[in-house]
Amino acid sequence: MTVKRRNHGRNRHNRGNVGISITCDGCGGRCPKDKSVKRFTVKNMVDNSSLRDLREASFYDQYVIPKFYVKMQYCVGCAVHRRVVRGRPAAARKIREAPPRHKFKD
DSSP: OOOSSTTTTOOOTTOSOOOOEEEOTTTOOEEETTTSEEEEEEEESSOHHHHHHHHHHOSOSSOOOOEEEEEEEEOHHHHHHTTSSOOOOHHHHTOOSOOOOOOOOO
């Protein structure tokens, strides 16, 4: 039988079953942990306009406002719907190297 993906859409290599299912942050459905799409997001706790007001009103010169760290876990359907991942043609699915990472300015 023909196979669409080399790993059958899972990340379970040589494990019989993962046994843990996560709750999707998009729809609330249950999805296997190895099949879910996981993204780690880092956001500022305040928006840019409020950040400028806080810096002007702050007594400290180099006060670092804390960031908001969230690990988002989606089922495949929600990840495609929210455009976290996209469908790729068959030739692009064969590419095994990781996409280039964005470098942040310090």
